[in-house]
Amino acid sequence: MKLAVVGGGSTYTPELIDGFARLRETLPIGELVLIDPAAERLGLVGALARRIFARQGHPATVTTTGDLDAGVEGADAVLLQLRVGGQTARLGDETWPLECGCIGQETTGAGGLAKALRTVPVVLDIAERVRRTNPAAWIIDFTNPVGIVTRALLRAGHKAVGLCNVAIGLQRKFAALLGLAPGELHLDHVGLNHLTWELGVRRGGPPGEDLLPELLAAHGETVAAELRLPHAVLDRLGAVPSYYLRYFYAHDEVVRELGGKPSRAAEVAAMERELLALYADPALDAKPALLARRGGAFYSEAAVDLAAVLLGDGAGGGAAGAASVQVVNTLNNGTLPFLPDDAVIEVQARVDRSGPVPLAVPQLEPLYAGLIGHVTAYEDLALDAALRGGRDRVFRALLAHPLVGQFDRAEGLTDRLLAHNKEYLPWA
Numbered sequence: 001m002k003l004a005v006v007g008g009g010s011t012y013t014p015e016l017i018d019g020f021a022r023l024r025e026t027l028p029i030g031e032l033v034l035i036d037p038a039a040e041r042l043g044l045v046g047a048l049a050r051r052i053f054a055r056q057g058h059p060a061t062v063t064t065t066g067d068l069d070a071g072v073e074g075a076d077a078v079l080l081q082l083r084v085g086g087q088t089a090r091l092g093d094e095t096w097p098l099e100c101g102c103i104g105q106e107t108t109g110a111g112g113l114a115k116a117l118r119t120v121p122v123v124l125d126i127a128e129r130v131r132r133t134n135p136a137a138w139i140i141d142f143t144n145p146v147g148i149v150t151r152a153l154l155r156a157g158h159k160a161v162g163l164c165n166v167a168i169g170l171q172r173k174f175a176a177l178l179g180l181a182p183g184e185l186h187l188d189h190v191g192l193n194h195l196t197w198e199l200g201v202r203r204g205g206p207p208g209e210d211l212l213p214e215l216l217a218a219h220g221e222t223v224a225a226e227l228r229l230p231h232a233v234l235d236r237l238g239a240v241p242s243y244y245l246r247y248f249y250a251h252d253e254v255v256r257e258l259g260g261k262p263s264r265a266a267e268v269a270a271m272e273r274e275l276l277a278l279y280a281d282p283a284l285d286a287k288p289a290l291l292a293r294r295g296g297a298f299y300s301e302a303a304v305d306l307a308a309v310l311l312g313d314g315a316g317g318g319a320a321g322a323a324s325v326q327v328v329n330t331l332n333n334g335t336l337p338f339l340p341d342d343a344v345i346e347v348q349a350r351v352d353r354s355g356p357v358p359l360a361v362p363q364l365e366p367l368y369a370g371l372i373g374h375v376t377a378y379e380d381l382a383l384d385a386a387l388r389g390g391r392d393r394v395f396r397a398l399l400a401h402p403l404v405g406q407f408d409r410a411e412g413l414t415d416r417l418l419a420h421n422k423e424y425l426p427w428a
Helices: 013-022 039-056 068-072 086-100 109-133 146-155 166-178 212-227 231-237 243-249 251-258 264-279 289-293 299-311 366-388 391-400 407-421
Strands: 002-006 031-035 061-065 077-080 138-141 160-162 185-192 195-203 324-331 344-352 355-358
Touching: 002 013, 002 068, 013 031, 013 039, 013 299, 031 039, 031 068, 039 061, 039 264, 061 068, 068 109, 077 109, 077 299, 086 109, 086 251, 086 264, 086 407, 109 138, 109 146, 109 366, 109 391, 109 407, 138 146, 138 299, 146 160, 146 324, 146 344, 146 366, 160 324, 160 344, 166 185, 166 195, 166 212, 166 299, 185 324, 185 366, 195 212, 195 243, 195 366, 212 231, 212 243, 243 251, 264 289, 299 324, 299 344, 324 355, 366 391, 391 407
Parallel strands: 002 031, 002 077, 031 061, 077 138, 138 160
Antiparallel strands: 185 195, 185 344, 324 344, 344 355
């Protein structure tokens, strides 16, 4: 089985490598190709990947290349984890929106739109090249904003699934609080990427016993503190929102906080320099503890589980290929009846070699359905702007976003977005 990772020079690639090494019985890789144009970073990460595999006794070969076409040739699955513009562009996404009194964040609000505009054309070009080289390959997208990027891929007819680590991270936290093994819990996870709620926490999977009331009663303060939301919010919802919902539920408070401290991009850039120095040590043969602060926790487990089921037993003698229930980003196709079929939602789905099929979701109350519908409308306009360009399309997407929604703010954000991203947007 051959896997290719586009963006393989990322500093959190060793998290992925660690999962591949530990879970080799689930996903028996024969060849792993790390693809990245940043040759120096790629060399450091590739060498560490080989040492991690050697320490774990993994027999796979690890190769590195800056040649996308050569790297994806013959791959059974291609994982996308790229960042167009790097941390420099992210720094802009997190700062210039604050000048207009709006959230500065790389996947939500105006910064998230900027990232989508930079990313969608690049990802579609990569996917077309994968299709030319190997049309049977699955594309697993971890590149943010996952919902918009996955929708672009699926609209273009690619075999694609979007993946996020929010659900698996919450599953692990809830299991630890309840004293259960992670595999014993399934989440009633519903919404859009980075706009989700846990409406149930079920022992043994649906339709098992719902432990959410017990979780909130016994550990509500702990969960609320991790989400940085008042405990009363969880009690009144009777659900657990994604930590990204804080940008909606406490927008003005977050704007004040962000205006008074260094951006996350600056922190990550400093962390990346430290990580790369660690990766350069030829004695290092395991992911360093510092990597836990980089982000992407449990991404490797989610990626292994998803790839193993998508590839089944047909890709070089892989895992058994039986269907499993996993949280993914995929086409709505009537799952949420108030959304168009081609919207991309993030829900539990039954996944097998033919792809994901969302499980049925109970009718959502307006508190959730209204915000999901609003953000889906924004995502429609954001994807249109990413595919066709134009200042007016950018403005319309910003005006439609529930965290913007005012004419003068949308105008100011449009001007700043285009000024800070013109090198990535030829039409600008």
